[in-house]
Amino acid sequence: MAMLSVHTFYGQQNQSGFILEGLVRSQDNQMPISGVSVSTDKGEYTSTNGLGEFKIRANIGDEIVFRSPEFETVFHRITSKEEIIVEVQDFEPNARGGSRATTAVEHQRYLDSANFYKKTDIEKSLDFISKSISNTTLEPSKTQVNHSLTLLGEIYLYHKQFDLAVANLEDALGAKKTVRTTLLLAKAYVLNKEYDAALEQLQKLDAVKNMPPYQRIEKEELKGDAQKGMGKSKLAQQFYEAGLKIAEKNQVTPKIIDLSTKIAENFAAQNRQIEAEDYYNNSIKLSKQQAPERQVREKEKVADFYNQTSRYEDEIQLRKENLSQLKRLPKKKVLLKDEPAQKDSITTQRINYKIANAYIAQEKLAEAIPYLQKSIVEADSDNDLVVQKDATRKLSEVYEYRGDFDKAYKTYQEYVSLVDTLYIRKEQELSRLARLNREVANKQNRISSLEQERELSQSKYSLAMTEQKLFETRANWQKVLIYSLVMGMALFALTAFFFYRSNQKQKLANNLLALKSLRSQMNPHFIFNALNSVNNYIAKSDERSANRYLSDFSLLMRTVLENSEEDFIPFTKELELIKLYLKLEHSRFPDKFDYDIKIADEVDIHAFQIPPMLVQPYIENAVWHGLRYKENKGELIVSVTQPQEDMLEIMVTDNGIGRKHSANLKTDNQRRQKSKGMGNIKKRIAILNDMYKNKVDVTINDLNEDETGTKVVLRLKKD
Template identity: 60%
Template sequence: MTTFVGMSQVGNNSVEFQLQGSVKGKENYEPISGVQVSTDKGAFTRTNALGEFKIRASVGDMLIIQGPELQTVRHIIKSEEDIDVLVEGYGSAIDTKSKKREVSGARKSLMEHQRFLDSANFYKKTDLEKSIDFVASSMELLGSAGNKRELSMSLRMLGEIYTYHGQYDLAITNFKDALAAQESNKTKILLGKTYVQNGNNAGAMEVLEPLVEVKNMVPYQRIELLEALGDANKASNNLKRAQDYYKEGLLIAKKNQISPKEIDLNSKIADVFASEDKLIEAEGFYQNSLDLSRQVAPERLIQESEKVADFYNQKNRFEDEIQLRKQNLSELEQMPRSSRATDKKGAVKDTITSQRINYKIANAYIAQDKLDEAIPYLEKSIVEANRDDDLVVQKDATRTLSEVYRNKGEYNKALESYQDYVAVVDSLYVRKEQEIASAAQFNREIANTQNRISSLEQERELNQSKYSLAVTEQQLYEETSKRQKWIIYSLIFGIALMALTAYLYYRSNKQQKLANNLLALKSLRTQMNPHFIFNALNSVNNYIAKSDERSANRFLSEFSVLMRSVLENSEEDFIPLAKELQLLQLYVKLEHSRFSDKFDYEINVDQHIDVDAFQIPPMLLQPYIENAIWHGLRYKEEKGMLKIVLRQLTKDMVEIRIEDNGIGRKKSAELKTTNQKKQKSKGMGNIQKRIQILNDMYKNRVEVSISDLNQDRTGTKVSLKLKKQ
């Protein structure tokens, strides 16, 4: 695979083409990999394991070849023909056949190493695990004789992967290891930029400032260095120094016509002026970034325009802000959705989404007290955010719309919008919980992969030791057998130590999984269905409102008994079946006292069942009974019937069946509102999670199935099969 980076060119009247070539030693024609190849226009690439390269260039450009082990070569491109660059003094002549075979094998190894790194770079942004696997494969390929240069390249690639995924501490560690293997300006710049992203500005300047004195640095690399130093000083509030670095980088970018960096640096200089309240200078540099962006790509123009619009917003220039954002909306609508900026999971980025732009336009109108003009943009933002599943913008826009209606005195619409806002907040809360769980899993995977790389490096060092010992043994073949036995015992001890480490690692993972399961169970057990608590308290309130003090006291007393029992059992994975039946009888009694006109109930327990011999998770059946009452029997026109039946299937298994002759699951689903359809029953979700975890820990003790009671799809039957412990 060939690594190729093409930089956008602005203002170049010559026709660009893809120039191909190779870099080899003049004495032995040995390919030279990893050489920096650039043009005076800013294009940049490196040679692959075969010494080959591809780069965008024009006739008349100067080709610059640089590397740590060779003198800089400059060549004027005169045609589109391939170029072979021969470097003097690289390597020596190869005379013997055995030496030729050795070089051939090493060359293949270098080719494979570069191929693995190219693959890791390809998957860097889309598949973390796969990209790290390729880096690990490249390190395994080095073996005991791998040189420092290739090891440094592998560690640097690993640092780049971690940087992209926000694991800055791991990235810094690997960049430092890469520098320990071999000094490299590129690695130092990457380390400095990662320090800035991690908030260690002093560390960034300590690494980057000595590079300013380095001569013959590639222009694009020099620009990255100056930009990183500007970022570090800006973050440290050294605005004058930051501006000096940015301006120096901008001069180099203009000289070499590196347009993307010209845009970046103009924008950053404008940011510095804006923070100093130098509005005229800031606006001038922002305008420069906009003019350059128009020549690059629509996406970049919109990004820069939004930054300028934010600047107008901060300075209360709302009319200018609105006009610019409307232009951005027009540009965005002309772009195909497939070309809009998206993140690695496919969700549209916030920076250039139409829903966020519409929301910001609405806020600008609100700041001017133009509420009627703001409403259409808020409504459009909500619709587009819902389409793109952007809950954050949908939440903010819905809340703002409710406030606008309230300020206008349209309280019905304000209430309706606020109810939509509450629904979106609930959905966002569920998503945040899922994101937290995913982030925890992601961090565990990151830790595992880094441990694997560390183990691989330790293994490589051990292999190098073994290799050195083998060479020494060959040279000192006539030494005593005592020394030979010592080497053998050392190897056995090393293998035993690795086996013990692997066993302890396996046991630690197993214990961690058990601890996670116990923590999840404890969390789920402490969650009582909020609908039941809310409705029960409402019932007490209704009794009090009707001056039925006796019924209120009775209901509250029974409800407190139920709640006390639930809390007492919250620390247990399983309780006796007899105790669970007592809780269910009390729960159904409470619900029946509230809906006595809607259903009757009966609880039938087979007399042959030894209920004390069976254990069941506490409050496992309550959500199913609640669903039967609230979604089946409550909507039935005539009085319904709830049956709870316990029968013994085998000596070690009982069946608990919950039946209701209500309206059925299909009819209940049709009666749900749009908001209700978006919500998931938290109680049912908790039950499913608890059953899954308990079955995993206790070998499938609980089995639940739900079906329609009648052929016309009315009524519901829940069958729960429970095994004896």
């Protein structure tokens, strides 16, 4: 049972209500209660932190609601700006005493810390997520697991790692289904362009009752985003208007602005300029009630609309107003909503540059020059090389059009110098991003491992508790067994059967876990060299080749990650992966080997399933240890035949230097690396054959009698 008491504390007043602060705690021992959902009937939402505290934007007259599985829901009408304290009578978070409560507080503190560093330091944020998972007990609550994985998904969403966000939010929903997590997962699907999956999640929320207005608005908005992504503008418009109706009914001004802008953009895309302008004007009008930064953002969107419709004078007037307003802000910079990158910010140099472009579009070159000069000076002061480069190039073109060739040449030289500087910075940024991606991948693997260890520990703990209960039950039955030996033997046999089945299940779970771990390991040597290839293309200014190679490499990585969750995949998918991998390797060593993939006419490639990434390591060995050291150009052939109706035979042959000669050329580190890679393949095959009764067979022999060349034959039986 929860009781409500009010203590005097004046909230922070602003243009749209005030910040109401409060606390939720136990009445008996004053212990803070974390994870309590706090919302208002106007759509605002938050939850209590590890100290039981919360802050929420509210207005006098709003109804505030406190929800938790630990106590009855509390409703309260806000009548003042005073602090609200909710005290719960007879609060017992669980039957095991205070250890779980202490762990819950620590878990929430880790999540608070992770959330604090979410935007500024992704590595620290992931470290705190790891601690929140490793800190949980053998039987953590599903809510704790959901909170950790949901925040992890939010972190990846903010940093635009949409695949990782989807994976972790799916796991969070698996732990506990909540409206908030479902909305975040739908958002991740939309950003990852998986629109059907997003709509499927959102349709599940249609049956949820008593959803806060803000979440109902988000649901309709995300449906509109998904339909828009699928090119269905009319359906998107319907969902946006439905969300706008809810927002206007509940006076959720920020969402009214968001949805008005999206409806305007939708109309603009259909060339319905009058309707678009009406909604744009409405968003500007409402944004005046919000923070100045929000007003700047909305005006810039409308100015972009004027630019697209060639209304340059209106665009210039609006951007000049923004310049004046932006200069009064402390940072003179406005970030677009939920955008971490500074390249997407609204700055005075960017606005000056756009004003100059609007003048140039009207052939008013004299008016454009001062704004280009201001843009260059401000960009230089703000170390914004991209805008400085673009403005300098545009200024050089303006001087040239005006016939002032000396200034045009001088400005062009400055532009060339900026391009060189920007190129060096891009190289440094690429290197930093590569390092950061490696760190993020390592930390994600660590989090995944912790979650697997937690699940395994929980499974072992549950098994131990079951065994203990069985032992206690058996001890109690001993008195009965004296009078009924036959019944006792039957019970013993039944218990032994249960133990055997449990052990078999545990063995299967361990095999699946080992398979998943082995499947996820791809040769880091290939990834490192692939990134070096991209750098080489960039160094040669071969941007097209770099983009093409990076696109193929990204497709390969995505294919490997998608297939890594399965024990078997269609052979057609494995064949696509082989072709893509050979294409990448051949583009790196075009003078070392040619390759061919031969598929016999009688082979039904759609009829077979194959373990993912089974053939690729043998092809990689053929390239790296056989053909790469060959003096003249070699040949690699992958042939597929079907010797029997239920058997597929894959043969990888190369005329390289051979296994013996290759072994003599290797360093100790290379031998260890190969041994580890081949060891993983052998382990996978052994586990698969154990689980699926000798389904896969591999033989490796020299191709020629002089021990040159290598022939690998994989035989796969059909179920």
